[in-house]
Each structure stands twice: as C-alpha cells, then as structure tokens.
Amino acid sequence: MKFFLQILIFILSFQSSVKSNDIRDFQIEGISVGDSALDFFSKKELKESPDIFDYKNKIYRYYFLYYSKSQTYDALQITVKPNDKKFIIHAIDGHISFKKNIDDCYKRKKEVKKELDIFFGFEADDDAGNHPFDNTGDSKYSRSSYTLDDGGFVEIICYDMSKEFEKNGFEDRFAVTLKTKEFLKFLTNEAYD
DSSP states (O other), X not given: OHHHHHHHHHHHTOOSOTTOOOGGGOOBTTBOTTSBGGGTSOHHHHHTOSEEEEOGGGSOEEEEEOOTTOSSOSXXXXXXXXXXXXXXXXXXXXXXXXXXXXXHHHHHHHHHHHHHHHHHTSOOEEEEEEOTTOTTSOOEEEEEEEEOTTSOEEEEEEXXXXXXXXXXXXXXXXXXXXXXXXXXXHHHXXXXX
C-alpha cells in the first residue's frame, strides 16, 4: 500500500493539467528534464557519483546517485551532456531496488501501468528484451512507455539483472524514467551502435 501511495505522489507531482503534452511538466523528486542538475547536486557530488557512464562518443553522460532527499526512490539517474556547463538534464530516472523478488517488481509495474494508462488517456507501448549492457543476454528488461505530444518519453521498467551482474553491484530494480525527444532519438539511433 505504501508503494501505491508513493506512485500516486509521483502522478500528483506533475505540475500541469492531466493532459499535459510537455515532458518538462513532469517531475521525479521535484526534478524535471530541462532543469540544471546543479540546482540539485554539486559538481563534487556528480563527480563522486558511484556510477558514471558515458554513452557513445561522449555525447551524453549519466550519473547514478543515491539522493538523500528522496522520498520515493533509492537512487536517481541524471543524464546530461558532459560538455554542457549548465548541466541541463535530458533524462531523469527514479530507481527502486528489488533485491529479494523480481516478481514483486512486475506486480508493481502492472499496478503503475494501469494508473498511468488512465492518467495519460491511452495505453502504453509494451516491450521486453535483453539489457543492452549485458552482452550475454542474461539480464532482461520489461518496459511500458508513453510518447507525449512533444516527443518526450515516460517509461516504467523492471530490470532483472543476471546473477553475474548482481555480483558486480547491479540490482534488480523498478525505474520510472522521463526523457527528452532529443535523448530518446540518440538512444534509438546512435547510443548502442
């Protein structure tokens, strides 16, 4: 029940009317795409992030952070362009760990999807596959995604990581993600070539 209330808080944290079509109107922990990461994290906090990843050609970089001010998520993932001195956010993910039972993640994803289908007024596109960072194909994802009128992208995902990846600190987890159209295009067309 507590998780369900947290998801309602997520839904209610949207700043605009129910039928928003601009990804910048949505927030995770009060943070939106288009904001500066420096309004929420110091450069030192970003630099000392436990996981920093540069995508192909270093066009984008994400910082995986344990956010002490978080009310809902165990960690946040902030994606910026590394050469942008303003650290404008192009994607933000809220992550909740599911160390004990991945089936609980799938149940919660189903609950959240049902609520978001109603919220957005259309059903999500669903897909599943191999996690792109695991070349063995043993790590999986299950995703429901919503494309907004402005091309922004909202998704809810369960990641079921392989035992080998779990030994290296990667956990099974639930994620809520907000992405700009520009970053989504990069991920789709360039990031993993």
